[in-house]
Amino acid sequence: MNKQYNLNKNLAQMLKGGVIMDVTTPEEAKIAEEAGACAVMALERVPADIRKHGGVARASDPDMIKGIQAAVSIPVMAKVRIGHFVEAQILEALEVDYIDESEVLTPADPMLHINKRDFSVPFVCGAKNLGEALRRIAEGASMIRTKGEPGTGDVIEAVRHMRMMNSEIARIQSLRKEELFNAAKELQAPIQLVEYVHEHGALPVVNFAAGGVATPADAAMMMQLGCDGVFVGSGIFKSGDPRKRAAAIVKAVTHYKDAKMLAEISEKLGEPMVGINVYSIKNEELMANRGY
């Protein structure tokens, strides 16, 4: 792959051990930066509100994204609909630092994701399992995140996706070389990427947790499961005390293995976001099922 792709993977490496926070205004972006976020995701409505309001969710107003770019010095990410390559061209023109081709927005293509190799700007994509992750990487994604179930404050789906990823990676590692061709067929992923996983026991790009993280303990749990860092969407600005909660989740990601520290960090954070139990959501309304 080309030099720019490597540089894009490198930026994701710099975000590791950090928290990427959803923000909807320059003021929220400042709060996130001051709390120690390693990047912000600029969007008009957090997933919890998108879920509540329904309708078609699209990429944000460029003016809103520019406002957030001007407010902070950390990397600014923004979302486009699955398959919507023109929304991505627009974000590239705005020079956002990372594009999230996201199932949180309403998909724009019934079959395809964006051919991300056409772009210089880096992309992060969601994945429920290894096959999905490798397909996104083949299309040019330089960072992966679990899908989880966005806007719920329920971490169970993020855990499911990370555990699935880990067990599938372990299975690929245990295979004999000649078995990899069949594994590639089953995963619907390119053989070269399956061979990479077999050799290294890891994805070739950074893998973050996302979708339902609401507490420092949720974030630390995802880190202990092997994630490189954490996205928090609605979990911060839908909680009682965003400033405090944001800083606490940042600390929890640094000290994810230190239970004593986590106990201290988790104290007196105020109300978490209310949340929706994933099992109470109708199957056709699950965001994690979007994408191919």
Place this chain on the structure above:
Amino acid sequence: MKKIGVLALQGAFREHVEKIEELGYQAIEVRKSEDLEDIDGIILPGGESTAMGRLLSDFRMKAPLIEKIKSGMPVWGTCAGMILLAKELEDDATVHLGVMDIVVKRNAYGRQIASFEVDEVIERISDEAIPLVFIRAPYIVALGQEVELIHSVDGNIVAARQENMLVTAFHPELTDNKKCHAYFLKIVEDFACTQKKKSV
């Protein structure tokens, strides 16, 4: 065996740990001030300087780290690490550790789309060209009298040294080349040597 600390609050610390271990040294991930006690040198990795700066304060590691550096412990800041060490940032009132007499411009090249890689010879470090990877990188806009310029790219200062403090705007930990790490470890060895002489 010499122990090299790698600040592990946020960022690409694992890549530094791997390089240190490949060169036959022990790497210690530093997350608390206690972790600073038993190390012979420390690397401040790339990542987000605002995030690391905030965590250094919150975990009360700033003062002990400054003291260690002032007492001569070798330190190497890559990218965000360089920002942490700088005495002054351009267009930004923030000062993190403020121990090195340099003025640094953050995101000096612009956004991610301006990130780049070049191969250049840095005489002090290697006879051959080595890959220099710049990710949303800073550079140095002014050097104090005590600070030695090590390398510039296109007229911008990207590597410098002031006694026990080394800074690079680029990321040797992201490449397969170990020359920069070997150079820093030499600084650590030399420092340990002078300490030994002092104690004798």
